[in-house]
Amino acid sequence: MTSPVELLVVKSVRAVDPALGLDAEVDLVIEHGRITALGAGAGPQPAKSERARVVDGSGKWVLPAFVDLHAHLREPGQEYKEDIRTGLAAAAAGGYAHVCVMPNTKPVNDTRAVTEMMLRRAAEVGGPRLHPIGAITVGQKGKELTEMAELREAGAVAVSDDGVCVMSSAVMRRALEYAKTFDLPVIQHAEDHELTAGADMHEGAVSARLGLRGWPRVAEDVIVARDLLLAEYTGARYHLAHASTLGSVRLMREAKSRGLAVTAEVTPHHLLLTDAAVIGYDTFCKVNPPLREEADIEALRAALADGTIDAIATDHAPHTSLEKDCEFSYAKPGVIGLELCFGLLLGLVGKNGLTLGRLIDALSTRPARIAGLDAPTLREGALAELTLVDPEARWSPARGSLRSKSDNTPFWGRELCGQVLCTLSAGRVVFDRSGADR
């Protein structure tokens, strides 16, 4: 692992940290892994400046580093798709200082042993901080609760059976109550599996035409509605994974208006693509929950802008070509997202009322709070966890250029707006292309 930054100065950079109400051109000084000065002309002492690395930040932005609430790094068990080393490298290149990883590994992360193994492995490879999410139920089978106290002690930041919905209302009630005991948020993959049996894509005009079985919006909405009632009844912390429907948005908005401790996330692909992208049976557009319609995108974007949806999560889900280059119905659902998220979403600022401050909040501060982490901040004295970006960069991801082991994304060749240049996590540089030619 690299050592903390000794002395780094970023000159004339636009620093934006909505949590501090900060948006100003500054010089930023990082010493021994901490932000020691931030302000106009806050350069280092002349004596120190010779060993300082100085980066010209003009035209660039420095932001609190990103926090992903929802990634699948596939280790242990499916290292042929991704592993903790490549997954964290991808995260670093995407501007992330923290990555929360879902428990649907092999074996499932439903025990202290798996949680500890993940953390040990992450410490070995360095890079962004990894935070395991433990399973809600043993083996994600929806029956018996996991040892949540132990999971938390070992380092788990939340519990989820992601990929599988906790279908039983009774189990969900007890999971919320038990997780509350240990102050763990419960993250739900909201899908009534009986309503989605055999489903391949969103149920609508496109599925009717393509002859693919439909995953109706209502399969998400009925679970969200039930869960919000249970969250209210138990007073527990509930977090909705990858919201995809306008119905979910409406239900969340209503619940939040009554002050419930509920939160939600949305993925880049659900903010950008509709089910029309599936025409031609493009398996890179097969995701769960599925790509929906224009009306859902509008509702999700508005909800992101007004905070009804708290966080942006990638649902980074690597799969190999063997699992994607096949019949649509046999293809595994999921897309990779860590490296492209920022470049995909910066262009949404100014649309549907989304401000730059809210975008950064949703990428960094809010998800950190949901996971109970110290949120990355540009405050003087704070551990340096920041992302330097070039907001003007226009680039197109080329196949083979990303750090993930897998290449399942529908966004190859799409023009992206904004590029991550440098990422610091826990005071260390975990990604740096600030000096490289582009």
Next chain:
Amino acid sequence: MTDSRLRHLTSVRDLDRAAALRILDTAEAFLEVTRRPVRKVPTLRGKTIINAFFEASTRTRTSFELAGKRLGADVVNIGGSASSTSKGETLRDTVATLDAMHADVIVVRHSASGAADYIKGRTRAAIVNGGDGMHEHPTQALLDAFTIRRHVGRLEGLTVAICGDIQHSRVARSNALLLPLLGAKVRLAGPQTLLPHDAAALGAETFTRLEPALEGADVVMMLRIQQERLGSALLPTLREYARTFGLNRARLGLAKPNAIVMHPGPMNRGVEINDDVADGERSVITAQVESGVAVRMAVLYLCATEPGQPIGSE
């Protein structure tokens, strides 16, 4: 598209009106061939056709096999259980293998929607969709159009009622695209549980009762009810289905007096169609089977004689 060339046929969307009519007109000539004492022409001599049927089928496979043989082509059948897919080979590898054997045409039948489109981009052979999942069955729609044209005399201005399990039917999807292309109006009818949620997206008028769909129809096409739909909360009983959605002589009285009755087969007699109608003077169900061979001869001929492109060349 100004000419009506046919390279692949995976969907009715591959066709414009001229291309569809060219197939039907070509099929007229081949129908004559199939009625000769010696039912064989040397048109595709030296060509190889592989019937890759990853899903079990007797009628469609036999029809394609006869069509290929009557054109003089070498025809090989790969059956569902005999194929490598049952040994765990990927479709990608199976297609690469077939491609290396220099097939001119691969006819694909597969249980997954989109399988024919998937194969299309991965071989030099022309791909003909012999039915993919719930997606399409374009040669069935073409043979239906051909049969209608021969028995009614035209397609323009006709009203065709397609009744039954629309949601799971590739036949309905292909007909809902093809018949309007040729000037006919399509009605789709079935209980709500067997209609797609967005049935209007299929471009036809939809009905949840049989009677209004039949009213004034020129053609009544009944679809097979799959037994496996029962007990899955889609349908309570065959008895109730027969009573509410089965075609009998009385219900057929709602259609035009000279309306014809069709069924892609195999029929469930006494369920979606009664004997008195299936065997009645207005039934063209066996004529559909005869048309099937002629239409598939036309499709194979047109696909096999268009120049193939080597993989990787532009």
